[in-house]
Amino acid sequence: MRTKKSRPFALLLFLFLAWSTLGAETKINGSSYVGLSSIARELGMTHAWVAREKEVLLYTRITRMEFTLHKRWLTLNGERIFLGLPIALHKGELMISQRDYDTTVKPLLTPSRFSPVPKLYRIVIDPGHGGNDPGAESKDKKLNEKILTIDIALRLKRKLETYGYKVILTRTSDKYVPLASRPAVANKYDADLFVSIHFNAVGDSAVGGVETFVMTPQWLPSTSASKVTSSARRSYPGNANDPWNLLAGYFMQASMVRHLQADDRGLKRARFAVLKDLNCPGVLVECGFLTNASDAYKLRSEAYREKIANSLLEGILLYQKKLNILRGR
Numbered sequence: 001m002r003t004k005k006s007r008p009f010a011l012l013l014f015l016f017l018a019w020s021t022l023g024a025e026t027k028i029n030g031s032s033y034v035g036l037s038s039i040a041r042e043l044g045m046t047h048a049w050v051a052r053e054k055e056v057l058l059y060t061r062i063t064r065m066e067f068t069l070h071k072r073w074l075t076l077n078g079e080r081i082f083l084g085l086p087i088a089l090h091k092g093e094l095m096i097s098q099r100d101y102d103t104t105v106k107p108l109l110t111p112s113r114f115s116p117v118p119k120l121y122r123i124v125i126d127p128g129h130g131g132n133d134p135g136a137e138s139k140d141k142k143l144n145e146k147i148l149t150i151d152i153a154l155r156l157k158r159k160l161e162t163y164g165y166k167v168i169l170t171r172t173s174d175k176y177v178p179l180a181s182r183p184a185v186a187n188k189y190d191a192d193l194f195v196s197i198h199f200n201a202v203g204d205s206a207v208g209g210v211e212t213f214v215m216t217p218q219w220l221p222s223t224s225a226s227k228v229t230s231s232a233r234r235s236y237p238g239n240a241n242d243p244w245n246l247l248a249g250y251f252m253q254a255s256m257v258r259h260l261q262a263d264d265r266g267l268k269r270a271r272f273a274v275l276k277d278l279n280c281p282g283v284l285v286e287c288g289f290l291t292n293a294s295d296a297y298k299l300r301s302e303a304y305r306e307k308i309a310n311s312l313l314e315g316i317l318l319y320q321k322k323l324n325i326l327r328g329r
């Protein structure tokens, strides 16, 4: 029985070895980075070069995750998910920032690490814009965002109610609702999920497709920014749900891309006013471009608007299914 003395020593030796192999930090442009091969080992995935020192595939039988040097996104089973910092090369290996690993890869691939698992019963749907704020408009001004968002919101509400969800809208008519009042509705009703519905507009009429935004994690730049600004240094109420924001957003975006056969503009990060003060998981979906002739043409048809509502419904049901699995039922 001489282990009493040697045990603490063995533990120290183990910790030192673990630190020297895994914990040795690599700093790139002031941020901690971790190698994709050590991530592959940790997650039980296979690491393969698609193009040496440029593109890496981590895969299992059912999951494919791809990373490209200098890009600020990864793809998971083909869906594009934006990162805060670019993929880097260090000593012949592709690296991801530790914060992106913690706030994107882990919630997607190992969500069971995060607790408590949220429930999902009360859903607040937020039809964007309204009243004297029309939002985006089509070139001929015949379609505007504020009318489309409430159309989709009402369709989605009816569908969710048939599945037993309690649904509350931030507006039910064409009236102006200040941005800050929208997450306040979710907080007041103790919502379990907040879904803000929007449509895009841009000068270039060739641009179309769908995208989904979730709250940017603390210390990382939003997708439209390249630097950590003063707002990035703050932790907002919406950051308490970072892993669940991402999971909900992933399922919503994947479902829209699949159902609408639209261009996948990706799952993005933004510190939007409607997301940062939420006490529950939240997503903001951009369901098409009113400035794109093909999107605008489709949006005039009720069948297509029904399709959008169905795709959002399916995204929520897939998120629910994931929560159920994590809860073990």
Ligand SMILES: [Zn+2]
Residues within 6 Å of the ligand: 128, 129, 135, 136, 145, 198, 199
């Ligand atoms: Zn909008």
